[in-house]
Amino acid sequence: RITTVSARQIFDSRGNPTVEAEILTENGRFRGAVPSGASTGTNEAKELRDGGARYMGKGVSRAVDNIRNVIGPAIQGKDPVCQATIDKAMMDLDGTDDKSRLGANAILAVSIAVCRAGAAAKEVPLYKHIGDLAGNAQFVLPMPCFNVINGGVHSGNYLAPQEFMIVPVGALSFKEAMEMGSETYHHLKRLIQAKYGLNAANVGDEGGFSPPLSNFEDALDLLVSAIKDAGYTDRVKIGVDPASSEFFRDGLYDLNFKDPARVGKDLLSAEALAELYTKLLLTYPIMLLEDPFEEDSFCEFTKFTSLVDCQVVGDDLLCTNPARIKHAIRQKSCTTLLLKVNQIGTISESIEAVQLAKEAKWRILASHRSGETEDCFLADIAVGLACGQIKSGALARSERLSKYNQLLRIEEELGTAAVFAGLQGRLV
Ligand code: PGA
């Protein structure tokens, strides 16, 4: 039984305030900390921030108070194993569609802490409890997608596309995927330093390098060379998340949006952007493209998905929102759900989102946010829901590695029962 519910303001990897919930049961103390995005979708559940001058308006004392004074009293005495009942109670208390009254940050922090307490009450590992909640008994270690070059709103260079990922599709275990990722990452560092100088290997928000690149081709050429230098040609493929809502203005896309000298010049229509992607897909070993068009472009997504072979991932398009996912399934707008639990705000709704995507035979890419904490819940949810793929940034910065390291522990714990998702998140 939940005896005490408390919360505090802690800090995320960008130094911004975020919420940590803490609940006590007869089994101990359980915490949940929430991450926060920079390229957030308009249709995400809303974080409650204090506004005003302190912490640049980003304080979360109101969300913390809501946990202590509103959510806490309502869930005290409840059995933490009953995740759906507790999540539903919090949603009813909030009463809005986007969780803006109590704050999705307040609700999710509690939802995660409750999930941990539920696992402890059953004396099972967290991933197993999450699997039980979803009716899934097959635990799968996900294929990692390492974001090794950072652009967009995650870095201080002029590169418009946000994420360039390497995906070690030739790996036969999660451990081997980490080795291949780590080696390629360090070869990339060497290449960047040789070509652009020592300080070009500084990292962005997700631990990827942030060299002074200005277009897709520069970044993709670097990745192809790094993969070759590491000896993994054909065994490591590439994923790209342009996060194109960030450079969409008045119906057009601006790939120069961060460069003061070129902003507003060479604007692209959706058709021209689709043509550029098609050319890149023919030239580079790209297996995954996320948010190629802005967040409400269901039709553009549909047209593009019907034409290309690669995985088309919906992030801002879907916002992990069951209603938007259903619409995208009907429209055949994409082939992969990006799962971000804080876009929707409870574990129960995240499970529902994954179940919808699975019924449609989509793939699932479990995802961190660009502002993260050391909380590694993402690793357990990826295994428990058998998502098949995960992105948690590069092989640098411990808020990124905490998820990958937890997956190494889970793989070891499962031993010979460990199943690793192979190529494109399908089982090997
Ligand atoms: P965000 O970026 O966490 O800043 O939204 C991640 C993504 O776009 O996938």
Ligand code: ZN
């Ligand atoms: Zn994205």
